[in-house]
Structure formats: structure tokens, C-alpha cells
Amino acid sequence: MNAQQEIKPYVIGLDLGGTNSVFGIVDSRGEIKATTSIKTQGYDNVENYVSASVEALQLIIDQVGGIDTIKAMGIGAPNGNYYNGTIEFAPNLSWGHDGVVPLADMFAEKLGIPVALTNDANAAAVGEMTYGVARGMKNFIMITLGTGVGSGIVVNGQLVYGSDGFAGELGHTIIRRENGRPCGCGRKGCLETYCSATGVARTAREFLSTSDEPSLLRDMKPSDITSLDVSLAANQGDKLALRVYEFTGEMLGEACADFAAFSSPEAFVFFGGLTKAGDLLMKPIQKSYDKRVLKIFQNKAKFLVSSLDGSSAAVLGASAIGWDL
Amino acid sequence: MNAQQEIKPYVIGLDLGGTNSVFGIVDSRGEIKATTSIKTQGYDNVENYVSASVEALQLIIDQVGGIDTIKAMGIGAPNGNYYNGTIEFAPNLSWGHDGVVPLADMFAEKLGIPVALTNDANAAAVGEMTYGVARGMKNFIMITLGTGVGSGIVVNGQLVYGSDGFAGELGHTIIRRENGRPCGCGRKGCLETYCSATGVARTAREFLSTSDEPSLLRDMKPSDITSLDVSLAANQGDKLALRVYEFTGEMLGEACADFAAFSSPEAFVFFGGLTKAGDLLMKPIQKSYDKRVLKIFQNKAKFLVSSLDGSSAAVLGASAIGWDL
Numbered sequence: 097m098n099a100q101q102e103i104k105p106y107v108i109g110l111d112l113g114g115t116n117s118v119f120g121i122v123d124s125r126g127e128i129k130a131t132t133s134i135k136t137q138g139y140d141n142v143e144n145y146v147s148a149s150v151e152a153l154q155l156i157i158d159q160v161g162g163i164d165t166i167k168a169m170g171i172g173a174p175n176g177n178y179y180n181g182t183i184e185f186a187p188n189l190s191w192g193h194d195g196v197v198p199l200a201d202m203f204a205e206k207l208g209i210p211v212a213l214t215n216d217a218n219a220a221a222v223g224e225m226t227y228g229v230a231r232g233m234k235n236f237i238m239i240t241l242g243t244g245v246g247s248g249i250v251v252n253g254q255l256v257y258g259s260d261g262f263a264g265e266l267g268h269t270i271i272r273r274e275n276g277r278p279c280g281c282g283r284k285g286c287l288e289t290y291c292s293a294t295g296v297a298r299t300a301r302e303f304l305s306t307s308d309e310p311s312l313l314r315d316m317k318p319s320d321i322t323s324l325d326v327s328l329a330a331n332q333g334d335k336l337a338l339r340v341y342e343f344t345g346e347m348l349g350e351a352c353a354d355f356a357a358f359s360s361p362e363a364f365v366f367f368g369g370l371t372k373a374g375d376l377l378m379k380p381i382q383k384s385y386d387k388r389v390l391k392i393f394q395n396k397a398k399f400l401v402s403s404l405d406g407s408s409a410a411v412l413g414a415s416a417i418g419w420d421l
Numbered sequence: 422m423n424a425q426q427e428i429k430p431y432v433i434g435l436d437l438g439g440t441n442s443v444f445g446i447v448d449s450r451g452e453i454k455a456t457t458s459i460k461t462q463g464y465d466n467v468e469n470y471v472s473a474s475v476e477a478l479q480l481i482i483d484q485v486g487g488i489d490t491i492k493a494m495g496i497g498a499p500n501g502n503y504y505n506g507t508i509e510f511a512p513n514l515s516w517g518h519d520g521v522v523p524l525a526d527m528f529a530e531k532l533g534i535p536v537a538l539t540n541d542a543n544a545a546a547v548g549e550m551t552y553g554v555a556r557g558m559k560n561f562i563m564i565t566l567g568t569g570v571g572s573g574i575v576v577n578g579q580l581v582y583g584s585d586g587f588a589g590e591l592g593h594t595i596i597r598r599e600n601g602r603p604c605g606c607g608r609k610g611c612l613e614t615y616c617s618a619t620g621v622a623r624t625a626r627e628f629l630s631t632s633d634e635p636s637l638l639r640d641m642k643p644s645d646i647t648s649l650d651v652s653l654a655a656n657q658g659d660k661l662a663l664r665v666y667e668f669t670g671e672m673l674g675e676a677c678a679d680f681a682a683f684s685s686p687e688a689f690v691f692f693g694g695l696t697k698a699g700d701l702l703m704k705p706i707q708k709s710y711d712k713r714v715l716k717i718f719q720n721k722a723k724f725l726v727s728s729l730d731g732s733s734a735a736v737l738g739a740s741a742i743g744w745d746l
Contacts (some may be wrong), residue, residue: 184717234582249683251576251583258576258685259560260721265682268715273675274599281715350598357590358574358683360583390593390606396585 104167106160108153108186108209109415111216112136112173114188117145119153119410121160124419126227128408142191142202150206167205169211170418172219173411177261178417181213210421214409216240218255218264220402221248222420223413224365229403236363237355238402239266239348241370244280245288245295251359267292271351290347293323293369300326300340311336327373341376348377349384356385356393367402367409374401426700429492431485433478433534434740437461437498439513442470444478444737446485449744451552453466453733455481467516467527477529494528494536496744497544497735502586503742506538535746541565541735543580543589544605545727546573548738549690554728561688562680563727564591565675566695570613570620576684592617596676615672618648618694625665627649636661650697666701673702674709681710681718692734699726 106129111118117136120128132152139145157163174221175186188194204211214222221238224230230238234253240246245267249256256263267288268281276285277298291294301318304311312329313321314335329337352364370377382399389397404412431454436443442461445453446600457477464470482488500511506525511517529536535642538546546563549555555563559578565571574581581588592613593606602623614620626643629636637654638646638661654662677689695702707724714722729737 122730235588251581252579256684259687260685260718262717263560263683263685265715265717269679269682270675270713272598277638279691283713283715350595354679355593355683357594358588358680359581360585360588362584386572388595388608390590390608393585393592 104165106166107415107418108157108166108169108207109172109411109413109418110149110169110171111219111410111414112409113173113216114174117149118411119149119156120408120415121156121166122412122415126404126412128411130159131411132156137190137390139191142199144199145191146199146202146206149203153207163208166207166209168209168418168421169207170219170414170416170421171199171203171211171213171419172216172414173213174216176213176215176218177262178212178214178218178255178257181211183213210418212417212421214255214257214417215246215262215264216413217246218248218257219413219417220246220367220409221250221365221413222255222416223404223409224367224402225250225253225410226419227404228365228409228418229400230363230365233362234366235359236361237266237352237359238365238367239352241291241293241366241368243293245292249359250361256359258369260315264350266355269351269354271347287347287351291344291370293349296323296326296340296344296370297321299343303336303340303343307336309336313337323370326371327376330373330376338376341373342380344370345377345380346384349381349386350388352381352385352397353389353393356389356397360393361397363398363400365400365402367405371401429490430651431492431742432740433482433494434736434738434743435474435494435496435498436540436544436735436739437496438735439499442474443736444474444481445733445740446491446726447737447740448526451729451737453736455484456736457481462515464516465581467522467524470516471524471527471531474528478532486669488533492535493531493534493743493746494532495739496524496528496536496538497541497739497742498538498638499541501538501540501543503537503539503543503580503582504586506536508538528581533632535743537742537746539580539582539742540571540587540589541738542571543573543582544738544742545571545692545734546575546690546732547580547741548729548736549692549727550575550578550743551744552729552737553690553734554725555688555690558687560685561679561686561690562591563690563692564677566616566618566691566693568618570617574684575686583682589677591680594676596680609627612672612676614692616669616676616695620715621648621651621665621669621695622646624651624668625662628661628665628668632661634661638662648695651699652695655701656700666698667705669695670702670705671709674706674711675713677706677710677722678714678718681714681722685718686722688725690725690727696726696730
């Protein structure tokens with residue numbers, strides 16, 4: 097740790113979600129010293145959003161000793177471009193869906209500190225490398241299993257941003273080239289359509305409609321079934337629900353076998369709601385991977401679940417990209 | 422360029438192939454000053470192979486002014502592991518197929534200079550970055566279309582070796598998950614089974630046997646058809662042969678669309694025998710890629726053919742990894 101960091105012991109992390117914007121002030125050991133939040137969409141335009149953010153932030157900045165204790169700010173946001181510090185055409189943000197928003201510069205100007213921004217999955221990967229199970233790893237792949245499937249890839253100790261800042265969209269690699277499920281991206285067969293939380297619910301509905309197998313899930317209206325329901329049923333031993341997790345894990349293992357051929361990571365780290373299923377998901381992933389991966393990669397990669405607390409992990413991840421500034 | 426490089430203006434490159442081992446002494450602009458070669462398999466064991474190599478090398482080292490003019494040596498070899506400088510279980514090398522050969526150390530000891538070793542596709546990528554069309558690029562993917570399909574991936578200006586030194590096996594990502602062609606690696610549906618020189622010949626045989634379409638290739642015994650024959654027929658306007666290239670290019674474009682989701686490269690650089698087909702191959706690749714790639718990556722990556730002379734490219738590539746030592 098250098099002299100500057102000793103003088104400025106904190107970074108701000110902003111987890112910018114479609115609903116809430118959660119801010120945390122974090123020290124170098126990943127301890128969140130103060131936190132606050134605002135509604136992301138409660139503002140007409142981005143100027144008002146940033147003003148409201150800074151107003152809320154000022155209270156917690158004062159709590160930790162003022163802006164002079166803050167080294168930098170990191171933002172994890174949908175469609176975040178690390179190179180420009182912009183949010184680009186984010187479909188779920190009322191003030192960000194039809195253009196390029198220079199959010200990092202706007203915060204930097206208001207706060208007077210350096211600000212970095214990247215997408216949420218990349219932030220999660222840096223968070224895991226800085227504070228979590230990937231500490232000390234130079235090569236790993238973070239896969240976030242939430243509403244969608246996101247990814248952050250670390251190679252030689254650095255996040256892979258690619259030529260344009262948008263690298264690491266493994267949720268949109270094609271896992272089924274024939275009769276693949278339609279994806280929100282306009283294409284078919286993306287990994288995300290099978291292995292996200294919505295993908296899991298979709299798989300459950302498919303299994304229910306194509307068999308007569310009894311299942312606790314038959315008590316529900318099919319369109320109401322969520323991945324949480326599938327997980328609850330699986331934990332009660334529901335065979336159909338268990339098969340849904342096996343199917344999902346098998347497909348993730350298949351995908352990871354291809355990802356290994358790319359960057360031969362030391363570990364795959366999984367994060368997000370679906371990982372709460374634990375071994376129900378992780379065992380099929382590893383089994384499928386072992387069966388399919390190229391021989392030279394067999395028995396090498398570890399399969400890990402994020403060690404960061406779900407509710408604070410996104411803020412920690414965002415804060416982590418601030419340390420490099 | 423630093424003082425040391427001014428004093429030692431050359432590196433040795435060794436293209437270690439299954440048949441020939443070609444050595445070149447190369448300057449920083451990629452000019453080959455002297456060259457020699459020996460048979461790779463003409464020796465009982467690796468000690469004798471190295472002794473014969475050094476003996477042949479001594480003549481050309483003397484030609485350029487002695488060993489004091491040589492900064493380092495780079496080796497491109499099948500199953501080469503950059504981290505250890507070893508060749509590991511290389512099936513096609515009589516003295517290297519059943520173990521781990523510390524070839525870099527052996528040459529370093531005999532020559533008294535640093536020696537680096539990597540696989541041939543990685544060496545080609547570094548060569549392209551040092552002397553070829555990828556000069557100045559920080560993010561690109563090199564795809565070699567020879568007997569097999571190899572790859573070298575550059576991210577943030579560095580080659581991706583992964584956790585074990587074996588990253589970048591894109592020829593063994595699965596492009597057909599159902600009814601895929603059997604691959605030499607023991608699995609099915611690898612990109613290599615379709616898009617290598619042998620894959621192209623295989624496609625031609627398939628097209629011939631599943632249609633009555635007239636073709637110049639029908640004059641040949643199917644098992645004798647090579648990718649060169651397909652290319653000659655295509656250049657004479659043979660429709661079936663043209664379809665073989667379209668099929669091959671379409672599949673490569675499909676694969677590249679997935680690779681973009683990984684590292685979003687500035688360019689894909691193709692190298693090897695098949696690229697002699699020129700636009701016959703490159704146009705279908707790009708068309709298929711444009712149609713399939715995720716929207717945010719559209720119209721970004723360039724599709725290039727290596728600018729290095731085929732016969733010297735492998736030696737140049739090998740030499741290039743020496744500059745970093």
C-alpha cells in the first residue's frame with residue numbers, strides 16, 4: 097500500500113441497478129463503513145440523478161471524515177463502458193436508454209475524485225479478485241447467474257475489456273444452435289436463455305408441459321413459476337425440479353468447457369441468485385465439465401461460489417475498480 | 422529500443438514441426454538474416470536433437486557475428502508450454518510423445534542465451550503482432566487454418582497463456598453439439614473437424630456423397646481429395662467446391678461471433694494454407710459473422726489475412742517471443 101492510500105483509506109462503490117442505486121464507502125479490506133441508496137429511476141434526467149446521488153453521498157462521506165479520505169469511486173452499471181466511463185443505450189434506465197451517458201465524468205466533476213465505471217459482471221469479478229474467493233488469482237472467469245447471465249473474465253491479473261470495453265458477454269455465446277430459445281438480444285440459443293433465473297423457470301415450464309411427472313410445481317400457474325419456486329421444490333426432493341437444476345448445470349458445464357479452451361482459467365466463480373441452490377447446481381456443472389472439457393484441461397479448473405455476501409457484493413465489486421485508479 | 426538490444430540486434434527463431442526444424446536469425450524489423458534446418462525426427466532422443474540443432478545453428482550464428490549478437494531464442498512447437506518452456510506429450514514427435522521435454526532449458530544451457538517456447542499458433546500471433554498486420558493491436562485473435570485449427574489470443578497486448586500455459590485452443594471449441602464430426606481429441610463437433618484443411622476435404626467428400634451435383638472433384642477418388650484440390654476446383658468455378666468454402670466460412674464466422682463475446686477483439690487474423698482461397702473463404706466468414714454477432718459488436722472487428730510470408734512466418738513468429746525475454 098502506498099502513501100496516498102494510507103492518507104485516503106476509502107473508495108466509494110455504486111451498484112447502479114434498474115431499481116435501486118446503492119452506495120457504500122469501503123476500506124481496503126472490503127469492509128463497508130457506511131452505506132446509502134436512492135431510487136435509480138426517480139429522476140427526469142441524469143443531471144438530477146447525479147445531484148440526488150451526491151446529496152445522499154455527502155452524508156456518508158461526512159461520516160467517514162470527509163471527501164479527503166476518499167481515494168476514488170467505482171461504478172458497476174448495466175451497459176457500462178470502462179474505457180469511456182459511459183453507460184451506453186441501457187434499455188432498463190429511463191435516463192440512459194437512448195444515448196451515451198458520461199456518468200463517470202459527471203460524478204468525477206461533482207465529487208472532485210477519479211471515477212471508473214464498468215458493467216456489473218465485470219465489477220463482480222474485480223470484487224471477487226480484490227476481496228473474495230479469487231484473491232491472488234491471475235486467471236479466472238466470473239459467471240453471474242441472475243435475471244440474465246453475465247461474465248467478467250480475468251487474464252494475467254487484468255479484466256478483459258476488449259477493443260471496445262464490452263468484452264465478456266459469455267451469457268450471449270450460443271449453446272444451442274438448433275431450435276435454440278429466443279433471447280432478448282434478438283438471436284437464438286444464447287446461454288442466458290437457459291441458465292439465468294428466467295431460463296430456469298422456462299426450463300421448469302417446459303418440463304411440466306412435456307411430461308406427466310408429478311411435481312409440487314404443478315400446484316402453481318405455470319406463468320407464475322420463478323427460479324425460487326424451482327429451488328424450493330428441489331430442496332423438498334421434487335424430482336422434476338431436481339432435473340431442472342441438473343439440466344441447467346449440465347449446460348453450464350458444457351459452456352465452461354468451451355470457455356476453458358479460450359483462457360484456461362484457474363477457476364470459474366459463480367455468483368447470483370441461482371447459486372443459492374448450492375450443490376444442486378454446482379455438482380452437475382462440474383460433472384458435465386469434466387466429461388466434456390479437452391483432455392489437457394481436465395482436473396485443473398476449480399468451480400467456486402462467490403464468498404461475498406449477496407447484498408453487499410455488488411457494492412464491493414463496484415468499489416474495487418476504484419482502487420486501481 | 423534499449424542499450425542491450427542495440428548491442429544484441431538478433432533473435433533466433435525455431436519453427437519446430439513434425440517433419441522439419443527450421444531455424445532463422447531475425448532482426449527487430451523481421452528480416453531473416455540467416456537460416457538453416459534439420460530433420461526433426463532424425464534423432465534417437467532429445468539430447469541428440471539439441472546437439473544437432475546447435476551444430477547447425479553455430480554456422481549461421483557465426484555468419485551474423487557470433488553468439489554475442491544474439492539476444493535470445495524463441496521456439497514455436499506443438500504442445501509447447503510457455504510457462505515451463507517444455508513440450509508436453511506431443512503425439513507427433515518421436516522423442517517428445519511420452520513425457521515432458523524441457524526443451525527451452527536445454528537450448529539455453531547449450532547456447533548461453535535465454536530461450537522461450539510456446540505452441541505454434543501462439544508464436545504465429547506474437548509474430549503477427551511484432552512484424553505483421555496486427556502490429557500495434559492490443560486485442561486480436563489469430564486463427565491458424567492448417568492440418569488442424571489453432572489459435573493465439575492477444576488481450577491487453579499480451580498473449581493469453583491461461584493458468585497452465587495451454588490457453589487458446591479455439592480449434593477445440595464445439596461448433597456442432599448434435600451429430601458433430603469425431604475429432605482427433607476424442608470428442609465430437611470441434612471447430613477443427615470442419616474448418617481445418619482436413620475438415621475442408623471431409624466436407625467436399627460429404628457434399629459429393631450426398632448430392633448428384635456435377636463437380637470436377639468427381640474425377641478423383643474421394644479419399645484422395647485434399648483441400649488444395651477443392652481450392653483449385655473452386656478457382657475454376659466449380660459450384661460444389663465453392664459451396665464447400667461457403668460452408669467452411671459460414672462456420673468460422675459463427676465461431677468468431679462467439680469468440681467476440683469473449684474478448685471483443687479489434688481483428689481476427691487468419692493464417693495458414695486455407696487462407697490462400699482468399700475471398701472465397703474470407704467473404705463468407707465476414708458475412709456469417711455480421712449476421713450472427715451480438716449487436717454491440719457489429720461492424721467492429723476487422724477480418725484480416727496474415728501479411729507474413731507463409732514459408733518464413735513460423736520462424737518469424739517463434740523469433741518474436743524471444744524479444745520479450
